[in-house]
Amino acid sequence: MTPEAGIRAVEGLLREYAPRALAIVASRYRDFDGAEDAVQEALIAAAEQWPAGVPDDPRAWLVTVASRRLVDAYRSADARRRREREAWDDREAPAADEPVTGDVDDSLTLVLLCCHPALTPGTAIPLTLRAVGGLTTREIAAAFLVPEATMAQRISRAKATLRAAGGRFEPPPDDARDARTRSALHVLYLMFNEGYVASEGDDLARPDLAAEAIRLTRMLRASLPADAEVAGLLALMLLTEARRQSRVDDAGRLVPLPAQDRTRWNPVLIAEGVVLLTDAMRRGEVGEYQLQAAIAAVHDQAPSYADTDWTRIAGLYRALARLTDNPMVGLNAAVAVAMTDGIPAAMEHVDAASAVLGDHHRVHAVRAHLHELAGEPTRAADEFRAAAARTANEAERRYLADAASRLSGSAGEEAAGISVADVENGGSAPTP
Template identity: 60%
Template sequence: MTAPDRAVGDLLRELAPQVLGVLVRRHGQFDHCEDAVQEALLAAAQQWPAEGLPGNPRGWLLTVATRRLTDEWRSESARRRRETEQAIADPEFGTEPLAPAPDDVEPATDDSLTLLLMCCHPALSAPSQLALTLRAVGGLTTAEVAAACLVPEATMAQRISRAKKTVKGAAGGFALPAGEARLERLPVVLHVLYLIFNEGYTATSGDDLQRPELAAEAIRLTRAVARALPEDGEVTGLLALMLLTEARAAARTDAAGRLVPLAEQDRTLWDGALIAEGVELISRALATSPLGPYQLQAAIAAVHAEAKSDADTDWAQIAILYGLLDGMAPNPMVTLNRAVAVAQVDGPQAGLALLAPLDADERVARHHRLAAVRAHLLEMAGDVAAAREQFREAARRTTSLPERDYLEKRAAALA
């Protein structure tokens, strides 16, 4: 792919949810709007690299997508045409023409937040909310969403289709919630963005440790939420967490793509600008907002980011912060991370004691990270044979090839 093609692709990825958000907000017919946007994106991908960018790319896409909708509706029955004309004539939807000229469209506002709120409808399960958001807002193909969620493509296609039908038939449908209903969806929106970023930062399967495009999209969308809600401490905390974590991305793999653990990373490769922005954001949030889980995670990331080396890490502070987080938002993954920090402060046996109850937690009992953390702490404790077996078990459980290679090498080093 040439540089112009990549630039066009990046621009289309950014504009797609904005255009879809406008159309869904106007017309409410998600499936039809999504199809129209996909046709507009295809036309742009074919024309723009050869002919150059239009003066108003967003307006161009909106015009083409709206015309596609108009053509579709004109091919339907007279009843459908009358309903469409009535809906468009409704003052609530504004009075702009169906097919405006590229320079005659509404102001270029980012409708990503609008679309996020629509996709995080309370009638949907968490997996469906995530899938629909990745598809509609993240701009991923159904195959890419399936890979991110570790399900077959056909299964994901059915899940997304059912999600659209569920929202269409639910109260409010694909309409932007107002007032308190809008705020009630915010925690779900943040959780979905958190999951998207995590999948981008550490892919759950495949040949690559990271999926940079997913992490970048999560950060972009979280920035959009932060612009809309600049005083919300948890929104700011989540953005800070992403930036501070993403700052380490370049140091997480070597030239061959092999995983490099935090303790061994070349910290000169960490992104100083992202760290500075993240530290500023979390410092402001902690000083002005009620404490929340995302702020605590960002504070932990900031402690790591500000350490000159692994030996300089303030593990005592990190252990305290994880203790607060475990009390505020109990989660087996939080407990795993807390066990590592506690082991650094109070010794490996203290960390292993925190892990013991997780063997009965079905959410994590068969997860590779439980075996990997236990292996690390057993190695710290000097139990080489047990550590080797746990590293092997962790390698068997993971579906990420870079993680599997790393864990197998750790086991081999203890042989």
């Protein structure tokens, strides 16, 4: 293995184990803020030491090092003397060197802690993405369409608010669980979206993050089997994840939906997602995640792109728009509207979304696709170039730039199909 490959492997391990280590340390010492700082120090140490040899149990290594750092912090800071006594006097609190055993995973409890009622959804969600999902502040800012500095301030305020409210690492009371669950669903949804199409970097996707979102959502559904929206979100993730293997070619280039090899779609995940969705919608409590899953199911069950039931998809988008005022819903609906009601109607959707989203690269990409469908290659190429200049994901940028070059070089070429801006699962990004 080359040194570069070794570093990437270590980064993958840190991404996988950091949230689990944080959950354990926060549970032991009942101090989320201090635990997060200690785990960050452990991650720095791991990044320096692991390239020379990864420990047999990476999670236990991180927990041990973070626990030592946290106890050292308690001992050295006079303001934390009381916490130190509580940590050492509490019979249930293990020593810093106590080994990590078993398969106990407190990640879901950590999610619900970050969705504490003292926090607004606008601060709870970024905090959870940072603590549990392992996203950087820059990635979270991109997901929320705000500057990085603004998001850093939100996360800092969330931690301070949680600390002042006395948030404890324990399951929420029954009367608060519904509200926390709704916030947790949004967090997991955003986490999966970032894993499916990364906001930045060389690769289109981050499979590890998507897998973690699915894992946590499965845990949530096991705890709340009667909640239709929990089942709907899990169905959405599975139906979307089923297409992962066909979304890039061997060179890592993005493959648009019309060109994807549907024989590479995962039939097991599709079947599980359809069963989950069907059972959830039979309960008569249809929510936005179920509707998005239904859109994904229509795509997944179409034998070919030409056989896609665009009328059904457009109807589901209309139902989704009645539940949420998220501008990404209207933007994602534009392609379906173009297929059913024509290009002018679709452009109205894009213009309405643009009034909120501004110069976002997905706005330009959808416009480009619609101009291409309308037989306007020059305008389409201009919009594709604008979209390419505004995305931080290199795989998306290459696809968009190639589309601009293709249209500039062959004005009469037939439209290539859906653009990356049309999120295949019918998903939508959070409003700022």
